Amino acid sequence: MADRPPVIVGAGPAGIRAAATLVAAGLTPIVLDEAPRGGGQIYRRPPAGFTRPYQALYGFEAAKARRLHDELDGLAGRIDYRPDALVWDMRRGALQCLSGGRNATIAYRDLILATGARDRIIPFPGWTLPGIYTLGGAQIALKYQGCAIGREIVFLGTGPLLYLVAYQYAKAGATVRAVLDTAPFAAKRRALPALLAGGATFAKGLWYVAALRARGVPLAAGIRPIAAAGDTAVTALRYRAANGAERRIACDALAFGFGLSSETQLADLAKIPFRYDTLQQQFLPSRESSGRTPVAGLYLAGDGGGIAGADAAELSGERAALALLEDRGHAADKLRLAALERGLQRIAGFRAALETAFPFPADLAAAMADDTILCRCEGVTAGEFRRAAGALDAAEVNRAKAFSRCGMGRCQGRVCGPAAAIVLAAALQLPPESIGRLRGQAPVKPIPLAVTA
Amino acid sequence: MAASQFHRLAERDRPVVRFVVDGRPCEALAGDTVLTALLTNGRRVRSAEFGDGQRAGFCLMGACQDCWVTLADGERLRACTSFVAEGMRIVTRDGNGR
Numbered sequence: 403m404a405d406r407p408p409v410i411v412g413a414g415p416a417g418i419r420a421a422a423t424l425v426a427a428g429l430t431p432i433v434l435d436e437a438p439r440g441g442g443q444i445y446r447r448p449p450a451g452f453t454r455p456y457q458a459l460y461g462f463e464a465a466k467a468r469r470l471h472d473e474l475d476g477l478a479g480r481i482d483y484r485p486d487a488l489v490w491d492m493r494r495g496a497l498q499c500l501s502g503g504r505n506a507t508i509a510y511r512d513l514i515l516a517t518g519a520r521d522r523i524i525p526f527p528g529w530t531l532p533g534i535y536t537l538g539g540a541q542i543a544l545k546y547q548g549c550a551i552g553r554e555i556v557f558l559g560t561g562p563l564l565y566l567v568a569y570q571y572a573k574a575g576a577t578v579r580a581v582l583d584t585a586p587f588a589a590k591r592r593a594l595p596a597l598l599a600g601g602a603t604f605a606k607g608l609w610y611v612a613a614l615r616a617r618g619v620p621l622a623a624g625i626r627p628i629a630a631a632g633d634t635a636v637t638a639l640r641y642r643a644a645n646g647a648e649r650r651i652a653c654d655a656l657a658f659g660f661g662l663s664s665e666t667q668l669a670d671l672a673k674i675p676f677r678y679d680t681l682q683q684q685f686l687p688s689r690e691s692s693g694r695t696p697v698a699g700l701y702l703a704g705d706g707g708g709i710a711g712a713d714a715a716e717l718s719g720e721r722a723a724l725a726l727l728e729d730r731g732h733a734a735d736k737l738r739l740a741a742l743e744r745g746l747q748r749i750a751g752f753r754a755a756l757e758t759a760f761p762f763p764a765d766l767a768a769a770m771a772d773d774t775i776l777c778r779c780e781g782v783t784a785g786e787f788r789r790a791a792g793a794l795d796a797a798e799v800n801r802a803k804a805f806s807r808c809g810m811g812r813c814q815g816r817v818c819g820p821a822a823a824i825v826l827a828a829a830l831q832l833p834p835e836s837i838g839r840l841r842g843q844a845p846v847k848p849i850p851l852a853v854t855a
Numbered sequence: 856m857a858a859s860q861f862h863r864l865a866e867r868d869r870p871v872v873r874f875v876v877d878g879r880p881c882e883a884l885a886g887d888t889v890l891t892a893l894l895t896n897g898r899r900v901r902s903a904e905f906g907d908g909q910r911a912g913f914c915l916m917g918a919c920q921d922c923w924v925t926l927a928d929g930e931r932l933r934a935c936t937s938f939v940a941e942g943m944r945i946v947t948r949d950g951n952g953r
Binding site: 436448449450453458520521532534540543544546547551552574575576634635654665775778811812813847 | 860861863864865867868869888891894895898899900905907908910911912913914916917918921923933935938
């Protein structure tokens with residue numbers, strides 16, 4: 403048992419740094435990643451045969467992306483790297499992993515979860531129309547496939563990704579019709595002193611905004627989406643400007659998102675206890691700053707344990723690997739541990755400032771019109787979900803899910819979950835932490851029935 | 856169906872892959888996902904099961920599960936995380952043409 407290799411789930415910045423750290427200590431970790439090529443989302447690599455240079459793909463982050471990709475490639479032969487591998491269940495020291503149509507049971511003694519994040523969205527009328535994507539999805543279309551999601555594109559939402567993706571599209575030659583931020587201008591002014599502590603990260607954000615302005619892209623702050631219009635695909639977005647006036651902007655594509663949500667299903671199946679995080683407004687698996695969790699042998703790294711971005715993911719990946727090594731009896735380099743934790747703390751401060759500058763517009767979810775589709779998998783409206791809460795007396799989110807089917811579809815609440823929790827809490831006039839969280843269910847993503855038999 | 860949702864801005868110099876959507880011959884490029892292949896040839900991927908219209912993917916990262924399609928041989932695949940292949944026959948409509 404003692405020489406069973408450590409397992410890492412996820413090959414983004416956290417997983418890659420964790421793997422490199424374990425290899426440096428003489429171990430041969432198993433690295434399981436859903437993607438065909440490692441790098442994660444922000445440093446996602448295009449398929450073989452694509453030729454754009456790093457600078458075109460990753461801009462300011464080109465050097466970081468190249469370093470991480472080279473680091474992963476350099477580990478070849480020294481890690482048991484399994485791309486295209488979906489971990490779909492975890493329990494009692496074993497995980498289930500589907501790869502190339504074959505399932506493997508992998509027993510583990512210690513394991514680092516580096517499962518990353520996805521876009522956090524709030525539904526609005528018309529959001530399921532063809533042509534409407536998440537901000538992350540729009541970025542993947544461009545980076546991973548060399549495609550724009552449309553010809554006349556509106557970007558909507560809030561957070562650093564809003565401006566980054568809009569800028570990347572404009573730079574690649576797409577027509578950006580508008581960048582519409584739900585965060586009021588005053589929120590950014592309030593956050594300014596703390597944002598300045600972000601240094602280069604903050605400077606890059608300002609640069610994207612300036613570059614969009616210089617290209618004549620209309621930018622608006624403090625807006626509220628009203629509805630996407632269209633019959634078989636999106637043709638326009640209606641929104642309310644900060645001054646209260648209703649506006650309509652024609653488009654054939656729309657990308658939106660309101661920050662990120664942590665991907666936590668496996669942590670849940672592994673029985674790591676969750677706590678409500680007021681900054682991220684999401685239930686998150688408990689972890690110490692070292693990456694250790696209350697479950698012995700299980701560690702969390704990167705955005706899957708709480709959103710902090712790619713730079714923090716690298717630091718926390720290394721930190722979690724060092725904790726794992728220490729728990730295996732390896733000597734710890736106290737100076738390195740202190741440096742990593744200082745770096746993580748500095749980023750956490752900046753991250754809190756970002757939440758002030760780009761606040762999650764929970765009011766949009768609380769006030770969602772009854773006829774708005776809340777759950778796109780099952781076609782459940784906000785009104786149907788509220789009725790489950792009220793008439794059927796479901797004061798807890800899993801019970802409301804059982805009555806309404808909201809969150810019961812193929813995505814298991816990844817898309818609707820954050821907004822559904824707010825809809826329910828608002829309907830019951832309860833704080834969001836009191837209505838619970840959607841439980842993780844195996845398989846965490848759809849798999850062929852033959853695999854489970 | 857003349858209009859396409861996705862538009863290529865780069866990486867056009869790749870071998871052509873021929874595939875079929877609901878009996879219609881289409882062309883994509885090697886390295887395209889099935890989602891990219893479908894959306895550079897049209898504006899839809901499937902019809903929602905519960906009657907709220909057409910869908911054309913959403914998250915592109917294998918999280919939302921809104922782009923599952925069926926091949927002519929009955930195999931189901933998630934369009935955003937599967938690559939298009941020469942001769943692939945994709946069925947996006949049911950027997951009633953929806």
